[in-house]
Amino acid sequence: MLVQEEDYLFDTEFTIATKTIHKTCDQAYGAVNPPIYMSSTFELKDVDSFGKGYFYTRCGNPTRTVVEEIVAEIEQNNYAIAFSSGMAAIHCVINLLKEGDEMLAMDDLYGGTIGYLKAIAMEKHGIKVKFVDMTNIDEVRKHMNQNVQLVYLETPTNPTMKLTDIKELCQVVRQIKNNVIVAVDNTFATPYLQTPSNLGADITLNSGTKYLGGHSDIIFGTLSCRNKELHDALFKISYLTGGCPSPFDCYLVTRSLKTLEVRMKQQIKNAYILAKYLESHPKVEKVLYPGLESHPQHDLARKQMRAGGAMISFYIKGGAAEAERMMKGLELFTMAVSLGGVESLIQIPAKMTHSGLTEERRQELGITQNLIRLSAGLEHVSDLIKDLEHGFKNI
Template identity: 45%
Template sequence: MAQNGFLEQKPGFATIAIHAGQEPEKWKSGAVVPPIVTATTFKQPAPAEPIEFEYGRSGNPTRNTLEECLAALEDGKHGFAFASGLGAATTIYSLLSAGDHVVCCDDVYGGINRLFRNVVQRMGIEISFADFTNLEKVEKVFQANTKMVWMETPTNPMMKVIDIGAISKLAKKRSSDIIVVVDNTFLTPYLQKPLNFGTDIVVYSLTKYMNGHSDAIMGAAIVRDDKLAERLRFLQNAMGAVPSPMDCYLVNRSLKTLALRMEQHKKSSLIVANWLKKHPQVLSVMHPGLPEHPQHELARRQMSGHSGVFSFVMAGGLKESRKFLMSLQIFILAESLGGYESLAELPSLMTHASVPAEQRAELGITDSLIRLSIGLEDPEDLINDLEHAFKATFSK
């Protein structure tokens, strides 16, 4: 059912997460939990005639199980697992050639910003950043050689919600060959399915909510188009940024509780966000689930609610932010997000430190901007922890 006016979820998500790709009949033992196959090579009955697998980089039973489940959850057709989210991004960008041009949203994960500016551009690929909440600004940066559009929604860390359908139509109107990519890490397919809005590739840092236990670094890409899948499969094998069977097992295990976890993250973050917006030391709260969020109505049309990650601006400057973060006792001062534990960080010095200072200033990534990842603790305990930190920071 739809909640608070957000997009209604199709039934069956939890069932798919538990059963897609997990058929016990796959294994001679009938194992209900897919086994961890660590073999790097597989016996062939005749030269160049593998039964199904030949070499671990090219395919692995444990990895294939995860990839099949990921594709099903996303309403996709082909899933690809990688050693990290940036490994997935690097492989996706290898679809391009020197002389191509990419249009990217301006507010993007610092690691992606660094990859684009310091690595991809050195390969002869042009990058243009634009505010994707303004279609006119986006349209102005398209070029004749534009081959890819990259966006995150909600964005990191300013939590801007981008109209996936509108951006996809804008790109495809210019050329059907432009590949539209959406980083869906903040929401997971439980809360948003970009392929249903015209996207070509959905990319993830599985490290975050999809795994949810802060114990595995992985990435993924999911597509529907068979030809695009062929190209990605070639690159996955040729470039070799593949995950270990153990990590694939861990993420596959975690998907079984994804629906339950996301419901709690969604519920708790809204409780904390509503408390923060009333606090005298808080200037603004960026949470798409709040009615005052600039793109709240858009969020309701393309999302089934928001997750546990959001940002807020507190009073003071760097001195106060440092004091506040160091005074937290339940929230852990650390990078990353999406785990069962609650995290807090200062993007200007941590996750987005590699973003040029002038771009941080333009986006509003100041030393007073705090990003939270609400975990699975009792929200009342988290609120008490935040209040304790505020008092420690501002008491005279």
């Protein structure tokens, strides 16, 4: 299938490549790549310099500073904080709240986020969490009140690819309460496809394990924001709770960010072709991909994203047995959780990433046994299509 950039990119002019490539943290020797400062502690000039600059890697490291500066710039924010995982970043955001505070959360979130909110935030820390369908802004308006301190969402969501109008949501919640914090998990979209801060979000979160790292070899997370007071509050939580990344992981993400744009372009192209293929396949019931005109929120995707992304979910005709047989017939797609790497991955969310939800809740969200989620990698798309066809023949 021959496609042009205009077919799968809504904005063909936007670029972040230069920003991700030209960064260094050490001018001493003119090193093209920033050095890795594998040091847990740093010599102080005197006792009064403690707490200023670099003194202990949990609280800051020159290699970590590089990746934070790049992330802040491509997210079009002023500050960024790197973490040892996406969950550590989520933990940091939720720790802005105290016992008795209320928050609104998107009803369709990554399974780990939902698990944390229920088992830790609600049960252990007494935070009141209301799960809301944020694709419907009227639902947000209905549940928003003066006690809500935080609104937390993903767009697109994992795994049903639902979108929230970030700009409209921010306007609505702040009409009710001006100082509410809005945090957006930007993992599926990445900084290349979506800029939540330009739409009114206070905090942008990324699981750097996925597209930012891009090679399935690290666990990483980031937060970014524009407000210094908010940054300082988040940073204090980050170093007190200890979820800091290693200097080597920071280096790996810095390396990977240099190819983020070119990787994303190819993965989006592959995903678009795969989505079109799946949409026309007789054994597929429905495809969920924001880049397709058939997606119910395609117009919103074109308004706030720069492309439909590289993630696809689709319902196979039949049930759990058919989905599992299809998966067993694959040879090139790797059955695994996670996403965003150079290799194409595939999984059944109901039995894997979202197995922790009750069956009733999965049914409500549309995470049925015949829903399959795939992450398009960098393989030649004709090989991926042949592999999917091989899987369909196994049904």
